[in-house]
Amino acid sequence: MEFLGFRRSDGGVGTRNYVGVLSTVVCANEVTDRIARSVRGTAAFMHQQGCCQTPLDVTRVGEVLVGLGKNPNLAGVLLVSLGCESVVVEDVAAAIRSSGKRVESVTIQEAGGAANSVARGQLLAQELVAEASAMAPVPCPLSDLTLGLKCGSSDTTQGLFANPALGIASDLVVEAGGTSVLGEVTEFIGAEHILARHAREESVAARIVELVRRMEERAMAVGCDMRGGQPTGGNIKGGLTTIEEKSLGAIAKAGRAPIQAVYEYGQRPTATGLVVMDSPGREPEILTGLAAAGCTLIAFSTGRGAPQGFPFVPVVKITGNKATWETLRDHMDVYVGTIMDGTESLPAAGTRLFGDLVAFASGKLTKAEISGYTNSMDIYVVGPVI
Amino acid sequence: MDAIMLTGSDTVATALRDLAGGEVAAVGVLDETRRVAIREPIPFGHKFAVIPVRTGDLVLKYGEVIGRATRDIPLGAHAHVHNIESLRGRGDLATTGA
Numbered sequence: 001m002e003f004l005g006f007r008r009s010d011g012g013v014g015t016r017n018y019v020g021v022l023s024t025v026v027c028a029n030e031v032t033d034r035i036a037r038s039v040r041g042t043a044a045f046m047h048q049q050g051c052c053q054t055p056l057d058v059t060r061v062g063e064v065l066v067g068l069g070k071n072p073n074l075a076g077v078l079l080v081s082l083g084c085e086s087v088v089v090e091d092v093a094a095a096i097r098s099s100g101k102r103v104e105s106v107t108i109q110e111a112g113g114a115a116n117s118v119a120r121g122q123l124l125a126q127e128l129v130a131e132a133s134a135m136a137p138v139p140c141p142l143s144d145l146t147l148g149l150k151c152g153s154s155d156t157t158q159g160l161f162a163n164p165a166l167g168i169a170s171d172l173v174v175e176a177g178g179t180s181v182l183g184e185v186t187e188f189i190g191a192e193h194i195l196a197r198h199a200r201e202e203s204v205a206a207r208i209v210e211l212v213r214r215m216e217e218r219a220m221a222v223g224c225d226m227r228g229g230q231p232t233g234g235n236i237k238g239g240l241t242t243i244e245e246k247s248l249g250a251i252a253k254a255g256r257a258p259i260q261a262v263y264e265y266g267q268r269p270t271a272t273g274l275v276v277m278d279s280p281g282r283e284p285e286i287l288t289g290l291a292a293a294g295c296t297l298i299a300f301s302t303g304r305g306a307p308q309g310f311p312f313v314p315v316v317k318i319t320g321n322k323a324t325w326e327t328l329r330d331h332m333d334v335y336v337g338t339i340m341d342g343t344e345s346l347p348a349a350g351t352r353l354f355g356d357l358v359a360f361a362s363g364k365l366t367k368a369e370i371s372g373y374t375n376s377m378d379i380y381v382v383g384p385v386i
Numbered sequence: 387m388d389a390i391m392l393t394g395s396d397t398v399a400t401a402l403r404d405l406a407g408g409e410v411a412a413v414g415v416l417d418e419t420r421r422v423a424i425r426e427p428i429p430f431g432h433k434f435a436v437i438p439v440r441t442g443d444l445v446l447k448y449g450e451v452i453g454r455a456t457r458d459i460p461l462g463a464h465a466h467v468h469n470i471e472s473l474r475g476r477g478d479l480a481t482t483g484a
Contacts, residue, residue, distance in 0.1 A: 156400050156431040159448070160390065189474045191450070219475045226475035227467070239400065239431035241465070242472035245452035303431075321431075340402060342387075 001176065004362040005072075005140040005296075009100030012072030013144035015296040015361045017135055018043040018312045019128040020074040021121070022065055024092060025050030025085035031106070031114050032080040033375075035121035041129035042078075043312035047288070047378045051085040054383035058086040064266040064379045067292030069096030069103065073312045075132030076102045078125050080117070083109030102128060137363065143177030143272070145361055148290030148298035148313070149253050150184065152283055154231070155238025155303030159249020161320030161339045161346075162301035167255035168350025169299065169357055170274065174257040179272045181263075181295055182254045183279035183286045185215045186230050190244025191251045195276070200258045207262035211278050218382075230281065238304050253301060265380050266292035283308045285380035287315065297361045299353075307331045308376065309368020316360050317367060318353060331367050333360070389422070391415040391436060393449035398433040398465045400447075405434075411462075425462040432466060435459040445470050 005013040019042045023032035029046040036044030045068055049061045065087065069077045077096055081089040093103045104124040111117040149170060151158055170180045188195055192212040199205035219226045231240045240246045257274040266289045269275045279289040287310045290298055298315045300306065305328040309315040318334045319325050325335045334356050338344035344352070360366060368374055388411040389399040399413045405428040413420045413436060420436065428434050433447070439459040444451045453470040463469075 156433075160392075160400065190452070190472075194450070216475055220477035220480050223477045223480070225472065225478040227472055230475065236467055239429065239433060239466070241433065241467055241470045242453040243474055244450070244472060245447055248448045248450050248452065 001358055002139040002141055003145060003358050004137040005144055006075070006135055006137050007140065008072050010070070012070070012099070012294065013140050013296065014072035014074070015314060015363070016073040016312060017075050017132055017137070018073060019125055019132050020045060020069060020077045020312055021125060022068060022077060022079050023047065024065060024079055024081040024087045024089050027051070027082040027085065028080045028108060031108055031117045031121065034118045035078070035080065035125055038122055039125040039129060041132060042125050044375070045311050045377060046375065049379045049381055050087045052386055053086065053381060054386065057381040057383045060265070060381055061379050062087050062092055064288065064292045065092045066095040067266045067268060067294065068288070069101070070099045070268070071291055071294055071296070071312065073296050074101065075135055076128035077104070078121060078128060079103065079105040080121060081105065081107045083107045102131065104128065141177065142173060142358070145173060145178040145297060146269070146295045147173050147178060147180045147357065148293070148295035149180055149182045150286055150290065150298055151250050151253055151301040152281070153302045153304040153306035154235050154240060154246060154249070155321060156240060156249070157303045157320040157337070157340070158301050159252060162303070162318050162336050163249055163252035164346055165320070165336045165339065165350040165353050166253040166299055166301050166318060168347060169354040170253065171255035171257050172351070172354040173357070174255070174273050177272060179269055180254070180257070180274045181269065181277050181290055181293055182274065183277045183289055184250060184281040185211045185278055186219070186243070186281045187247045187250035188212045189216055189247050190242070191247035195251055195254070195259065198256070198259050200260050204259055204262055208259070208276060211262065211276070215280070234304055263293065265289045268294045280380055284376055284378035287313070288377050288379055297357060299357055305331055307368065307373050309366060309374040310377065311374045314360050314366045315368050316357060330371055331373070333366050387412055387414040387419065389413045389434070392447060395446055395449050397435060397437055397439055397443070397446045399436050400433050401428045401430055404428070404430050423462045425460060426464055428464055432464060435461055435463055435465050437461060439465070
């Protein structure tokens with residue numbers, strides 16, 4: 001099976017062909033938003049980071065911005081900076097340029113304020129879009145696809161239906177030579193022994209267990225029972241009782257493929273097949289992490305109905321909850337509650353979902369793309385604002 | 387089928403529709419169906435005990451530990467946050483040395 005993708009000069013293949021307008025710091029979000037809103041064919045990425053953070057986090061933010069800029073769904077990149085922030089825009093630009101893309105930048109303090117920056121940015125973005133529009137999608141093997149896996153606003157239907165179906169679809173992507181990225185380390189807690197058994201080798205298993213230990217210690221350092229935060233109040237209303245139960249259901253979305261390698265947040269996998277990436281479970285941070293890691297399509301299962309997409313990566317919403325499917329039609333893309341009512345077997349639903357994912361990869365629009373519910377993003381940092 | 391168990395060793399089942407107290411639920415476990423008398427309303431997606439669970443027992447779903455009973459959970463009773471605690475991410479216990 002093939003999908004229609006956009007081949008980039010560094011070998012990456014995109015499922016979309018946007019010009020990314022990336023804010024390098026929270027202070028540049030307003031200008032970023034105004035430029036992207038006024039130039040068709042662009043996608044804005046805004047966040048709350050980029051300054052007054054520990055050097056570790058400043059480095060993290062820079063690396064994530066580079067990862068986002070290199071994402072194959074972007075044909076070109078416009079960086080918008082304030083000028084005095086910790087993240088060095090020239091370094092980010094140079095690193096993205098190494099992938100062969102055209103990168104432009106606008107700096108608010110140099111351009112003479114927001115109005116001048118918006119005007120300059122619009123003109124640059126228009127040029128970039130004109131260039132991008134000349135690129136046409138071509139049939140590509142599924143080995144060129146990098147799929148991100150995510151579940152959210154969970155209830156017990158996910159562990160039973162949507163995640164096992166997604167696991168089958170993910171296994172089919174991996175069998176075809178593609179890559180699947182599993183994040184949400186918080187939702188490994190209580191299930192890490194199962195993931196460790198799926199690891200390709202002992203060192204990978206040890207890394208998985210270590211990521212979970214690091215995440216659990218972070219949560220425990222505040223001195224509370226994490227229940228209420230994980231699982232969330234909504235998860236509990238949906239019937240999930242403990243993080244262990246949530247995790248055991250969550251990991252089903254990774255299927256049965258062996259785990260090849262473990263990566264840090266936002267790091268681009270060099271291995272193909274199923275891989276693990278460190279990240280929390282919250283949408284703004286994990287969707288950004290998956291996009292920075294080069295995911296060109298994200299499969300997102302939800303029980304109670306999570307609306308978020310991502311600015312330039314299609315996020316496919318999959319639910320096994322009939323009420324959610326019927327009431328949240330402007331957010332849900334694929335229904336697998338057919339498994340529960342017995343009209344479709346789990347393998348059949350998983351295979352159908354795989355076909356749907358290929359269609360979305362080939363340009364079919366997700367509900368989040370159509371409605372533009374894609375803007376509330378952030379970058380996962382580990383230290384304080386200082 | 388009114389509810390589902392993922393493995394035969396599970397001590398809780400998940401309701402596939404809202405269940406009322408007093409009804410007998412058909413609980414699917416692999417190819418077999420068990421009957422459990424429901425003691426109290428169980429909302430869709432919530433769990434109930436399929437054997438009597440005692441205080442301190444580990445609670446099993448997917449054949450794996452999902453927590454520990456903080457109270458006795460009679461057969462057919464709602465099994466949730468009021469009678470099951472997590473064993474993980476318990477910063478509250480770590481700081482008191484418990």
